[in-house]
Structure formats: structure tokens, C-alpha cells
Amino acid sequence: MKIKVDFDLCEANGLxxxxxxxxxxxxxxxxxxxxxxxxTDENIDNVRRAVAACPRAAIxxxxx
Ligand code: SF4
Numbered sequence: 001m002k003i004k005v006d007f008d009l010c011e012a013n014g015l016x017x018x019x020x021x022x023x024x025x026x027x028x029x030x031x032x033x034x035x036x037x038x039x040t041d042e043n044i045d046n047v048r049r050a051v052a053a054c055p056r057a058a059i060x061x062x063x064x
Contacts, residue, residue: 003038003039004062012026012030015050017050020046039061
């Protein structure tokens with residue numbers, strides 16, 4: 001699946017990074033960066049936790 005982030009909703013609170021640091025990282029300017037836009041067997045559980053943790057519902061998973 002594709003990992004999509006609505007950057008207009010994101011408030012850069014870092015909760016997704018706490019759940020899935022292998023995918024989400026806030027940079028020095030507090031802008032969210034994604035190391036990948038693809039889910040894998042390895043990251044999917046943490047990515048789902050990040051989706052659930054985001055208080056802004058800014059992260060969505062899109063079936064390809
Ligand atoms: S948890 Fe949501 S609001 Fe917070 S940094 Fe991640 S995408 Fe942005």
C-alpha cells in the first residue's frame with residue numbers, strides 16, 4: 001500500500017515518528033519526512049500504529 005500524508009493537516013507533533021521511526025521523521029525544521037511511501041511486511045504494523053496515533057488523521061493507506 002501507499003502511505004499518504006496530508007501535510008495541510010499535519011501539525012508536526014511527532015507521534016507517527018514515535019510509532020514508526022523507520023518511516024516517519026521530523027526534520028530540523030519540524031517538517032515531516034517519509035523515508036518511504038510504500039508499506040512492507042516489515043513496517044506495516046508500525047505504520048498502522050502511526051495511522052492510529054495521528055490525532056489529525058493526516059496519514060492514510062491507499063491500496064495500489
Ligand atoms: S502524527 Fe500526524 S500530525 Fe503528528 S507528525 Fe505525524 S502525520 Fe503529522
